[in-house]
Amino acid sequence: MPITLPAPPDTSRLPEELTRRIATTHATLTRADAPLASLGELARLYYANGFHAEAAPLVDHLITAAPDDPRWPYYAADLAQQEGNIPAALAHLETTLRRAPDDPAAHLKRAELLLKIDRPDEAAPHYLARLRSIPADPYAALGLARVALARGDSTEARTRLERLTTDHPDFPAAWNLLATLVDEAGDTARADALRRRGQDAGRFREAPDRWFDELHPWCFDPYRLEVLGAIRMQSGDPAAALPLLERALRLAPNDVSIHDSLADVYTQLDRFDDARRTLETGIAAAPAEPRLPIRLAELLLRLGRRDDALRIVADTLARIPDSPELHNQHGVVLDALGRSDEAVRAYREALRLQPGQPEAMLNLGKSLLATDEAAGFALVSRALELRPNRIDALVLLADRETTAGRLDAALPYVDALVRLAPHDPGVRTVVASWHLRRGSEAARAGRVDEALTAFRTGLSFDPELPELHGNLGVVLVQADRYAEALPAFERLVVLAPDNATGHLYLGGVLVRLDRTPEARRVFERGLATARKAGDATLERRLRDVLARLPADSPR
Template sequence: MPKKLKFNTRRFRLPLVLAVLAVLIVVGTNWVMDRARRDALLDRLPGIRDLSFNTKTLKNKVAQADDAVRRTLVGGSPGTAFGQKAGNLGELYQANHFYDQAVPCYQLALEFDNGNPRWPYYLAFVKQEKGENESVESLLETTISLAPNYAPAILKLADSFFKTGKTSEARIYYKRRLELLPGDPHALLGLARISIDETQWETAQDYLKEAIKANPKFGPAHRLMASVHDHFGRHDDMRQSLHIASQCIRFRPAPDPWIDSLNDQCYDVEQLMVLGSKAIIELDIKGATGFFGRARGLDPKNPQVHLALGRLCFMVGQREEAQRFFEKAIELDPGSDEAYFQLGVILRREGNLKEAEKMFLRSLDFHPDNPNVHNNLGVTLLEQQRFQEAVEALNKALEIYPEHINARYNLGLALWSLGKIEPAVQEYRNVLSVKPDWAAAANSLAWILATDKDNKIRNGTEAILWAQVACQGAGRENPEYLDTLAAAYAEAGRFEEAIRTARESLTLARSTGDTDLAEELEKRLQLYEAKKAFTE
């Protein structure tokens, strides 16, 4: 039999140990390097210990989102999940206006989740808000390369190019937006601006006409059209464009669903109040209700939140709910002059004049220099026929704020009620010099000029002019305004027109059930038919 071989392990022991040691060194080195890399990434995340949050909810949300980012690195290398969570944390910071903290989050998201177009877009938005515009255009170009049909990014890039003088590039992107959204007034406005910069005024005019056709209430187009009219010497058209622009709703940025979606992650009470106020300006009542409601949920003892909800309810005609919110605001802040004022407005609307007066006086205890409160107090006194006290309150409002046009109009009413006709006429003239198309003021002045017992004050020709202003548009459906116009015609000796207008007014008064006015009109109509004017 062959001899049994003996295996000498001593010969292989050292190489085996060396091999295992080498593996351990490699594994350990990789672990150390991975740990160092993870630590370096975590160091790039913003710290939350030194941040000041105005609600516990926001603090908890940030802590949870921050923890979610860190957990993606446990037991593994950073990947797409890490980038997504970093981006989500950035969204939360941005939604609550922590822009400095949002930036590094989005930068990490761009590195590890570079296929998501929202990260470069949000980063561009934050940098613009911070005034750091250097890299905005490249970020927007990245966004568009990932989401070629996202029109808000295209508009933002076009506007950025225009602001930096790159008009050729701006024109390309404005037209690209028009391909996606034909007739878009924002893009057309941008093209009109480029045309004006290039002194192509007729081309600018064409773009603006198209923008106004697409959205007749787009104020910026009317304002720029005024510049075009001015250039061509069409000054009447210029004034008309400026007038239309002044009647338009305040300028709103173009819709941006990605940015708007961040509002759902806002847990900052002050910012929610701002968002609610913007929603009211845009007549988005549902949105305003949501923002203010969330603010109340986060801080139910904040009197400003209850004030905002009260104003919103009053705006939509929910007076009982509004009153409860204002009363709650006073409970939370007994020195809230605004809450007392708003309560006074509600009580006056309901005809509870004595209680309204008390609320206005209480408001003035805390803020004696509020012209709006003095004006409303004056109206309340006027409605109680306490005319001299009303004059004093309204004069106080004008002493504080001489441009308060409502107070000046109400002062005219109070002076007229006291029999001080010439001062009343002067106040109405002052009002109409500022707001010449105000129907109520025009009607009041016309009535005095047409019917006052003093021959020196009556002026039928001028009365007709102001009565016609009052009867423009919807004023033609107001029987009182037509009554004034009829009286003005009669004072001017134009009795056929007076009779026709009085009959028109009488028909309207009867149809609306205003029997008192109808009786007065019947008597005045008899005077006009007898070729006599009416005087008080």
């Protein structure tokens, strides 16, 4: 079947290699004996580089010319969907599935489109077909939950979502939809907790699609490749981002943004030498751009090479003396070297060049804390106003207010940290400390249930904090709940073996539970610990307790 080729598009903004490939393939197709593979080559070149108007007639022709290949109707469905022509997209997907009846990508895409136009009963079989190809697939499982909702069956939807979040805890869409259903049922507290789990799980990730991935070798648009790499990065898959960004850099070797992104991928993969070389190459290509020297200095600091980091920043400042970002990074490196006075001057210079720069303001505030705490915290607070989601500023302020016993003042910072970075180790420590203080305050006031809740919540953030276990055990003992107190004191002794008081508490609970032989051994270990620590008061107390213990029953 003859075809009229579209005129080649303007590719002047793209690498010259694409222009050559299009011209060569286009010339081949003007011959009468042109192979069908050349038409597929040109269609892929247009489609992969975003020239959809030129790609569409070629793809349509290939649907007929290659009647056994499911790719072309699949690509035609995508082109139709991008134009908003859902009926045409569905028809092309039907053709795809006639050629590849078990293809999971086509089943998912057709199901999503059918659900979008409120045809859930037709969508369901396609989700089930995908599950047959990919058992426990989260995208199909989510789709079936949405089908249940479209049918008005919220019970089935919740059951499917509960199972999905258990099987795939890193799938954010399931948590978010479940949170919506729980919220609609009136359980606001649980809905908020579920939304936090959704945030923890990260960004939604599109389902893998091998037919789209096949097109990457035909893509010569560095920006498009960088975006594809960024999507993989945001999905938590730096290994998949790597070939896309490496290809983008080969096509645009002077692009600072791509150097930056690729170095980030190498760093996440612990390929630090490759990250360093990528940044150094980028600096050589764009010596007047401060972003890459800053990233290189950060990398060198991470690797413990502080003097090299200082050299990089100093050399770059000689070329770009008016960059506030560079002066800020200069301060960071000087702080790491223990040269605090010079760091303060660097931060002040950054703020002189760019008044109100949050990074420099925060770093100056942190640097001043040792010499002028009030001024330091004022700057940290001001930086947080400008950047409300700065974790390090929130940690500093939450810790300050908690340590000072101003728990209500600390609470907004604690809540923000739990919302933004619940798995960050520093955040978990600060949040656990806040709950320890809150629980201790409640215990002193006799609010037992509130105290227990606070201590247990604290342990969910930092299960290795001995004070939380100790305080939890004490409150349980005061409530005569000895069996519940036992594991708290057992864990306390494991975490703080040199704390003789923990042995005293644990032994006391064992006595209450009529486990005298075990209690004796615990008291004796506590006695040895107190003696070693030189704590005469605790040593006498443990001797008295041991003297009052009844004799062990004969075995």
